[in-house]
Amino acid sequence: MAAIHTTGSAQQIALACINDAVTNLRTDTTGTYTAQFNAMLQDEGSEVLQLQPKDPAGNPAYNFAIARVRLRDTQTAANVRVFFRIWQAQQTNASYNLTTYARAANNESPAQPIPVLGVQGDEIITIPFFASPRVLTSEQLHAQTDDLNRHDIDAGSGEVDYFFGCWLDINQPNDLVYPQRIVGVSADGPFDTISPLFPIQRFMVAAHQCLIVEIAYDSNPAIPGEDPSNSDKLAQRNLAFVGAPNPGQQASRRVPQTFEIKPTLPTLGKGVKPDELMIEWNGVPAGSTAEIYLPRVSADAVLAMAGALYTSHLLTRVDAHTLRCPAAGVTYIPIPPGTGITYAGLLTLDLPAGIRRGETYTAVVRQITSVVSVGKFDNSIADDTTAKDKKSELRQWRRTTGVFKLTIPVSTKELLLEREEQYLSIMKWVSAAIPATSRWYLIMRRYLSQIGGRVTYMGGNPSAIPASDTGLWKIPLPAPHLHREHRFVGKIESLIYDRFGDFEGFTLETMAGESKRFESRERGIEELAKRAWQDRLRVLVLVEPHQAQRPTSIALLQ
Numbered sequence: 001m002a003a004i005h006t007t008g009s010a011q012q013i014a015l016a017c018i019n020d021a022v023t024n025l026r027t028d029t030t031g032t033y034t035a036q037f038n039a040m041l042q043d044e045g046s047e048v049l050q051l052q053p054k055d056p057a058g059n060p061a062y063n064f065a066i067a068r069v070r071l072r073d074t075q076t077a078a079n080v081r082v083f084f085r086i087w088q089a090q091q092t093n094a095s096y097n098l099t100t101y102a103r104a105a106n107n108e109s110p111a112q113p114i115p116v117l118g119v120q121g122d123e124i125i126t127i128p129f130f131a132s133p134r135v136l137t138s139e140q141l142h143a144q145t146d147d148l149n150r151h152d153i154d155a156g157s158g159e160v161d162y163f164f165g166c167w168l169d170i171n172q173p174n175d176l177v178y179p180q181r182i183v184g185v186s187a188d189g190p191f192d193t194i195s196p197l198f199p200i201q202r203f204m205v206a207a208h209q210c211l212i213v214e215i216a217y218d219s220n221p222a223i224p225g226e227d228p229s230n231s232d233k234l235a236q237r238n239l240a241f242v243g244a245p246n247p248g249q250q251a252s253r254r255v256p257q258t259f260e261i262k263p264t265l266p267t268l269g270k271g272v273k274p275d276e277l278m279i280e281w282n283g284v285p286a287g288s289t290a291e292i293y294l295p296r297v298s299a300d301a302v303l304a305m306a307g308a309l310y311t312s313h314l315l316t317r318v319d320a321h322t323l324r325c326p327a328a329g330v331t332y333i334p335i336p337p338g339t340g341i342t343y344a345g346l347l348t349l350d351l352p353a354g355i356r357r358g359e360t361y362t363a364v365v366r367q368i369t370s371v372v373s374v375g376k377f378d379n380s381i382a383d384d385t386t387a388k389d390k391k392s393e394l395r396q397w398r399r400t401t402g403v404f405k406l407t408i409p410v411s412t413k414e415l416l417l418e419r420e421e422q423y424l425s426i427m428k429w430v431s432a433a434i435p436a437t438s439r440w441y442l443i444m445r446r447y448l449s450q451i452g453g454r455v456t457y458m459g460g461n462p463s464a465i466p467a468s469d470t471g472l473w474k475i476p477l478p479a480p481h482l483h484r485e486h487r488f489v490g491k492i493e494s495l496i497y498d499r500f501g502d503f504e505g506f507t508l509e510t511m512a513g514e515s516k517r518f519e520s521r522e523r524g525i526e527e528l529a530k531r532a533w534q535d536r537l538r539v540l541v542l543v544e545p546h547q548a549q550r551p552t553s554i555a556l557l558q
Contacts, residue, residue: 010060010062010169010172011133011134011167011169011172011175013060013062014062014064014167014169015131015132015133015167017062017064017167018064018066018131018148018165018166018167019131019148021033021064021066021165022066022131022148022163022164022165025037025066025163026162026163034161037066037068037163049063049168049170049207049208049209050063050171051170051171051201051204051207051423051426051471052171052422052426052470052471052472053171053172053173053469053470054470054472061171062167063167063168063169063170063171064165064166064167064168065084065129065165065166065168065211065213065237066163066164066165067082067084067163067164067165067213067235068161068162068163069082069153069161069162069163069164069215070159070160070161070162071153071155071159071160071162072155072158072159073155074155074156075155076152076153076154076155077152077153077154077155077217077219078152079112079150079151079152079217079218080150080151080152080153080162080215080216080217081112081113081149081150081215081216081217082149082164082213082214082215082216083101083103083115083128083149083213083214083216084115084128084129084130084149084166084168084211084212084213085101085115085118085126085127085128085129085211085212085213085214086126086127086129086168086170086209086210086211086212087125087126087209087210087212087260088124088125088203088204088205088206088209088260088440089204089205089206089209089210089258089259089260089344090206090208090209090210090238090257090258090259090260090365090404091210091238091259091260091261091342091402091404092259092260092261092262092277092365092366092367092401092402092403092404093260093261093262093342093367093401093402094210094212094227094228094234094236094401094402095224095225095226095227095262095401095402096214096222096223096224096225096226096227096231096233096234097224097225098224099118099119099120099125100118100120100125100126101115101118101126101214101222102115102116102117102118102119102126102187103115103116103216104116104141104142104188105142106142106143106144106145107142107143108145112145112150113216114128114141114142114144114145114146115128115214116128116141116142116144116187116188117141117178117182117187119182119187120340120341120342121340121341122181122182122183123181123182123341123438123439124178124182124203125341125342127178127200127203128144129166129167129168129169130144130146130149130166130167131146131147131148131149131164131165131166131167132144132145132146132147132148134169134175134177135189136192137176137177137189137190137191137192137197138190138192139189139190140186140188140189140190141187141188141189142188146166148164148165149164149165149166151164164213168211169200170200170201170204170209171201172199172200172201173199173201173202173469173470174199174535174536174537175199175200176196176197176198176199176536177191177197177198177199177200178191178197178198178200178203179191179194179196179197179198180196180198180202180433180434180435180438181435181437181438198433199469201426201430201469202429202430202433203430204430205258205427205430205434205440205443205444205447206257206258206259207242207423208238209238210236210237210238210404211236211237211238212228212234212235212236212237213234213235213236213237214233214234215232215233215234216233217233220233221233222234227400227401227402228402229399229400229401229402229403230399236402236403238404238405242255242256242257242406242407242408243408243409243410243411243416243419243420244351244355244361244408244409244410244411244416245410245411245412245413245416245458246355246356246357246359246410246411246412247353247354247355249457250350250353250457251450251453251454251456251457252413252453252454252456252457252458253350253351253352253353253355254348254349254350254351254450254453254454255348255349255350255351255406255408256346256347256348256349256447256450256451257346257347257348257349257406258344258345258346258347258440258443258444258447259344259345259346259347259365259404260342260343260344260345261275261277261335261342261343261345261367262275262335262342262343262367262401262402263275263335263336263337263338263339263342263343264334264335264336264337264338264369265337266337266338266339268337268370269372271396272370272372272396273309273370273396273398274305274309274334274335274336274337274370275334275335275367275368275369275370275401276332276333276334276335276367276368277292277331277332277333277335277365277366277367278330278331278332278365278366278367278368279327279330279331279333279363279364279365279366280330280363280364280366281327281328281329281330281331281363282329282330283361283362283363283364284327284328284349284351284361284362284363284408285351285352285354285355285361286328286352287352288326288327288328288349288350288351288352289324289325289326289327289349289350290324290325290326290327290331290347290348290349290350291318291322291323291324291346291347291348291350292322292323292324292325292333292345292346292347292348293321293322293345293346293347293348293443293446294321294322294343294344294345295321295344295439295442295443296321296338296343296344296439297321297335297336297338297343298320298321298336299317299318299319299320299321299322299323300317300320301336302315302323302333302334302335302336303315303317303323305334305336306332306333306334309332309334310332313332314326314331315331315333327349327350327363335367341439343439344439344440344443345443346443346446346447346450347365347406348450349363349406349408351408355410356410357410357411357412358410359409359410360407360408360409360410361407361408361410362405362406362407362408363405363406363408364403364404364405364406365403365404365405365406366400366402366403367400367401367402367403368398368399368400368401369398369399369401370396370397370398371396371397371398371399372395372396413457413458413459414459416458417455417458417459417460420451420454420455420458420460421455421460421465421471421473421474422471422472422473423451423471424448424451424452424455424462424465425465425466425467425468425470425471425473426468426469426470426471427444427447427448427451428448428465428466428467428468429467429468429469430444431444431445431447431448431467432467466489466511467511468511469538470538472557473489473511486542486543486544486545486548487540487541487542487543488508488510488516488540488541488543489510489511489538489539489540489541489557490508490509490510490511490516490538490539491508491509491532491536491537491538491539492506492507492508492509492529492532492533492539493507493508493509493515493533494506494507494533495526495529495530495533496517496519502521503520503521503523503525503526504519504520504521505517505518505519505520505521505525505549506518506529506533508539508541516541517549518541518543518549518550518551519549519550520550520551525551525554528554528556529554531556532556537556537557538556538557539554539555539556539557540554540555540557541553541554542554
């Protein structure tokens with residue numbers, strides 16, 4: 001749908017590509033580009049998002065989203081805008097509200113709505129994406145523009161498709177954009193006085209995220225409380241895609257997935273059912289079991305609610321915040337009431353022995369809620385009397401507020417190990433930035449432990465895997481002195497100059513979090529170190545054991 005751009009920065013290449021693709025789709029008179037769009041596989045597992053900056057072949061990896069908007073009208077729909085947003089993990093809380101789906105008026109004349117960070121408490125919940133350069137940290141977020149995603153649509157006398165798109169810059173570890181917590185600063189920015197800032201990659205607590213597209217059309221906006229299941233202004237795409245080996249040990253057949261759910265409203269009316277998680281296990285093999293870990297939820301409270309709601313259930317207590325159940329049929333789990341931010345959770349599915357390479361299993365997770373209305377009904381006995389005894393009637397029905405699917409392809413540990421090691425490396429790097437006060441802190445500790453167990457029983461050593469923003473930590477040492485040289489991988493944190501202003505060396509923050517000092521007065525080393533420091537590039541430094549502070553060679557790794 002677009003030419004592959006190869007020159008310029010990552011931002012320039014990616015934005016040129018998405019702008020070309022959308023423009024080609026909009027101006028496609030022969031149907032060539034539309035046919036390419038239609039040929040994209042509907043199976044979300046084949047079109048996954050990439051958290052690593054490069055693919056396994058070492059090529060830069062870019063993520064994009066394209067939305068097709070269909071208009072059926074006889075008049076032009078003026079100033080149609082499309083907003084793209086990502087949640088941190090899979091979620092079942094897609095109900096429309098102006099906190100999660102936050103927007104602001106930008107600086108254009110006349111001002112145009114633009115999506116901004118969705119924030120609850122002091123945590124970032126949703127992040128918007130654009131087809132234009134993201135605003136600088138020295139600017140307020142509402143200064144963002146996104147011309148490609150604002151356009152008039154003329155349907156003529158029938159129906160027309162129109163295209164919008166964005167660059168999903170979730171795997172650009174050198175682009176420092178947002179603070180981990182919104183404390184002491186406006187959620188609108190600017191953030192240039194805050195330290196440290198983090199790339200978007202460090203807000204992603206799962207391999208796959210939930211992406212929701214909003215059609216922001218003033219004449220027919222989305223209605224608060226609607227969600228992608230019942231609104232033609234919202235579209236959701238998400239998928240959890242985790243492999244399992246055959247035959248594998250039990251820990252390697254453990255499939256973990258982070259998620260978030262909305263608490264039940266704390267003020268339910270009498271007789272109104274609480275929200276529930278509804279998990280359909282029909283696509284998993286017999287003998288599977290599941291655990292649901294919700295650190296902010298009492299397992300005893302859930303069991304008490306289940307006992308009051310259901311005639312029988314198969315939920316059991318594992319610990320104070322973890323429940324276990326057989327992964328068979330359909331499981332209902334009542335969600336306790338709460339206020340404020342959503343519940344962060346970890347779903348862990350343990351598959352039985354006997355699974356075979358080439359098989360694929362699925363589980364579907366929904367959150368269902370009550371819709372309540374009050375009406376009148378007539379309970380009088382039909383007779384000659386025309387007067388009716390009218391009484392209030394509480395009517396409620398259940399509907400889905402959000403859904404995600406867990407897809408599990410079965411492969412071999414030899415094929416899965418390298419990717420699992422890379423993912424563990426990235427998640428260690430992501431987890432290191434999460435403060436202990438975050439709702440994700442305890443989740444990530446357990447999540448990393450389970451990923452580490454998968455690596456162990458696939459034949460790897462999780463304790464030897466460092467935190468890395470690329471996952472590409474297996475870096476071969478240059479010849480010929482492999483047996484004598486020591487190596488250090490990290491980023492240059494400072495340049496050192498003496499009192500005369502002459503270059504003396506640099507300090508390196510290693511992947512293990514240590515600070516190492518290296519000395520050199522060579523001008524070439526100074527220029528290399530300065531470039532790596534300015535561009536936040538990873539470097540490999542080799543030293544001889546007897547001269548541990550004097551580099552024998554330096555390699556730029558990005």
